[in-house]
Amino acid sequence: MTTNSAAYEAIVRAGPRLNQLQQVHAHLILTGYGRSRSLLTKLITLACSARAIAYTRLLFLSVPFPDDFLFNSVIKSTSKLRFPFDCISYYRRMLSSNVSPTNYTFTSVIKSCADLSALRIGIGVHCHVVVSGFGLDTYVQAALVTFYSKCGDMRAARQVFDRMPEKSVVAWNSLVSGLEQNGLAEEAIQVFYRMRDSGFEPDSATFVSVLSACAQTGAISLGSWVYQYIVCEGLDLNVKLGTALINLYSRCGDVGKAREVFDKMKETNVAAWTAMISAYGTHGYGKQAVDLFDKMEDDYGPIPNNVTFVAVLSACAHAGLVEEGRMVYKRMTESYGLIPGVEHHVCMVDMLGRAGFLEEAYRFIHQLDATGKATAPALWTAMLGACKMHRNYDLGIEIAERLIVLEPENPGHHVMLSNIYALSGKPDEVSHVRDGMMRNNLRKQVGYSIIEVKNKTYLFSMGDESHQETGEIYWYLETLMRRCKEIGYAPVSEAVMHQVEEEEKEYALRYHSEKLAVAFGLLKTVDVAITVVKNLRICEDCHSAFKYISVVSNRQIIVRDKLRFHHFQNGSCSCMDYW
DNA sequence: TTAGGGTTAG
Numbered sequence: 074m075t076t077n078s079a080a081y082e083a084i085v086r087a088g089p090r091l092n093q094l095q096q097v098h099a100h101l102i103l104t105g106y107g108r109s110r111s112l113l114t115k116l117i118t119l120a121c122s123a124r125a126i127a128y129t130r131l132l133f134l135s136v137p138f139p140d141d142f143l144f145n146s147v148i149k150s151t152s153k154l155r156f157p158f159d160c161i162s163y164y165r166r167m168l169s170s171n172v173s174p175t176n177y178t179f180t181s182v183i184k185s186c187a188d189l190s191a192l193r194i195g196i197g198v199h200c201h202v203v204v205s206g207f208g209l210d211t212y213v214q215a216a217l218v219t220f221y222s223k224c225g226d227m228r229a230a231r232q233v234f235d236r237m238p239e240k241s242v243v244a245w246n247s248l249v250s251g252l253e254q255n256g257l258a259e260e261a262i263q264v265f266y267r268m269r270d271s272g273f274e275p276d277s278a279t280f281v282s283v284l285s286a287c288a289q290t291g292a293i294s295l296g297s298w299v300y301q302y303i304v305c306e307g308l309d310l311n312v313k314l315g316t317a318l319i320n321l322y323s324r325c326g327d328v329g330k331a332r333e334v335f336d337k338m339k340e341t342n343v344a345a346w347t348a349m350i351s352a353y354g355t356h357g358y359g360k361q362a363v364d365l366f367d368k369m370e371d372d373y374g375p376i377p378n379n380v381t382f383v384a385v386l387s388a389c390a391h392a393g394l395v396e397e398g399r400m401v402y403k404r405m406t407e408s409y410g411l412i413p414g415v416e417h418h419v420c421m422v423d424m425l426g427r428a429g430f431l432e433e434a435y436r437f438i439h440q441l442d443a444t445g446k447a448t449a450p451a452l453w454t455a456m457l458g459a460c461k462m463h464r465n466y467d468l469g470i471e472i473a474e475r476l477i478v479l480e481p482e483n484p485g486h487h488v489m490l491s492n493i494y495a496l497s498g499k500p501d502e503v504s505h506v507r508d509g510m511m512r513n514n515l516r517k518q519v520g521y522s523i524i525e526v527k528n529k530t531y532l533f534s535m536g537d538e539s540h541q542e543t544g545e546i547y548w549y550l551e552t553l554m555r556r557c558k559e560i561g562y563a564p565v566s567e568a569v570m571h572q573v574e575e576e577e578k579e580y581a582l583r584y585h586s587e588k589l590a591v592a593f594g595l596l597k598t599v600d601v602a603i604t605v606v607k608n609l610r611i612c613e614d615c616h617s618a619f620k621y622i623s624v625v626s627n628r629q630i631i632v633r634d635k636l637r638f639h640h641f642q643n644g645s646c647s648c649m650d651y652w
Numbered sequence: 653t654t655a656g657g658g659t660t661a662g
Contacts, residue, residue: 077653078653081653081654109653110653110654111653111654112653112654113654114653114654114655115654118654118655142653142654142655143654145655145656146654146655146656149655149656149657152657153657176657177655177656177657179657180656180657180658181656181657183658184657184658210657210658211658212657212658213657213658214658215657215658215659216657216658216659217658218658218659219658219659241658241659242659243658243659244658244659245659246658246659246660247658247659248659249659249660250659250660251659276659276660277660278659278660279659279660280660281659281660281661282659282660282661284660284661285660285661311660311661312661313660313661314660314661315661316661316662317660317661317662318661319661319662320661320662342661342662343662344661344662345661345662346662347662348661348662349662350662351662378662380662381662383662384662
């Protein structure tokens with residue numbers, strides 16, 4: 074290496090590969106270029122790209138008095154490669170070295186704060202942005218919108234956005250995505266409409282977020298419109314967009330269409346495959362889920378990861394495929410060297426428990442306990458569900474009490490305990506639990522159901538009387554239930570909370586939000602399947618009622634609950650009552 | 653004598 078440019082060439086040739094970089098570095102030192110600031114800067118960014126963060130630090134420390142260029146380079150690289158702690162620490166060092174940050178510095182640092190959801194640090198950086206005079210930089214502002222969104226502070230995110238004098242497509246995207254990620258799907262869709270009205274052309278990032286928002290609320294008409302738009306405008310169906318579409322169709326009840334999108338995708342990755350596997354799983358098609366997983370392995374598809382295994386295992390759990398599930402769990406560790414996390418353990422307990430292997434499920438938890446892993450309440454919640462399902466009340470009560478100690482604020486555990494006491498014929502204990510809930514002001518989560526009819530969404534809550542056609546809906550529901558009773562339907566009263574009197578109990582059951590939504594859907598449409606989205610799990614009584622309603626109305630009823638799908642047709646449900 | 657940013661899926 075006789076010249077500086079030859080040395081530079083050598084570094085570039087080494088690329089983001091640690092060994093090669095170290096060799097070049099050694100060579101630089103030997104040939105007298107070891108102190109060149111420019112060469113070291115290039116070396117540092119490449120070391121960071123190689124994810125050799127310790128070596129990056131070492132190189133950085135070897136440079137006396139780093140200049141603004143070096144600081145910006147290392148801050149940008151660490152931020153981009155997701156070393157947020159390093160990024161923030163270089164930023165602090167920059168400040169203490171009296172080197173002035175620029176708008177470029179801030180975008181990177183803010184992104185790292187967003188990655189960490191580090192609200193306090195980010196607010197400090199935001200202040201610094203303002204006093205440094207970069208408060209109106211479009212890039213910095215877009216980064217701030219994302220930052221506040223990722224910290225869950227949508228008010229602040231909106232405030233930054235609203236104050237932007239010049240909004241960019243990316244800034245709009247940041248807001249739409251932020252709202253969607255924070256569960257504010259309706260608002261995300263409204264902002265999307267405002268974006269278009271303001272003359273901004275949505276791009277693929279916009280659509281990915283909009284599709285996710287549609288998937289959340291079940292807004293299939295807007296979702297399908299987006300798909301049409303993508304096809305008509307010849308937009309590239311990239312992996313993220315394709316995956317968002319698979320998720321949309323799956324969560325709106327149309328697995329076939331989800332598969333159609335999957336087959337159309339030119340490029341797929343592990344996320345796309347996982348989305349498709351998960352689609353089969355949540356609809357109860359366990360075999361298809363496992364088959365697709367096998368195909369992924371056989372056809373040299375992408376390497377499955379932890380999320381994929383959650384999808385496969387939960388598919389097995391919901392379809393009663395215990396043997397397959399055990400095999401998959403084994404392969405996860407033995408063939409792929411993945412370490413099962415709490416979510417995988419929960420799938421296993423759920424799978425074994427649902428299938429009636431209560432003892433094995435219990436042993437599974439205790440085995441984890443022995444290795445110090447069983448503190449997760451979710452494991453006991455799954456076990457508790459199995460106890461209730463298989464009427465093992467003694468164990469159920471023991472577990473529910475344990476859960477209440479672990480999570481006293483969770484009303485679900487109290488409700489479960491009270492339900493199990495009621496089922497096992499212990500009314501005194503029921504009132505005791507109920508009183509405790511009242512005393513501690515614990516209320517059951519409010520359930521609601523959404524249905525889309527003619528491109529419009531309607532939300533129902535229990536005993537809802539806010540709709541224009543309330544009278545008609547209730548009358549129609551009464552008629553339906555009468556006809557159901559004629560062919561054998563009997564209300565399942567244990568499903569409601571045991572804090573209402575017997576007479577009220579049937580009233581509450583009769584006007585559950587999902588029943589109102591189904592009645593409304595049947596009333597307003599002809600000859601088509603209706604799809605209802607519920608925020609909680611469907612209750613046992615509604616589940617039974619919908620089987621009968623599918624007969625008397627001669628319609629398919631699809632219900633998406635918190636966990637999975639139920640397709641009711643000709644008197645039975647796709648979950649085979651296994652849920 | 654070395655570069656360049658903010659948004660998106662399971």
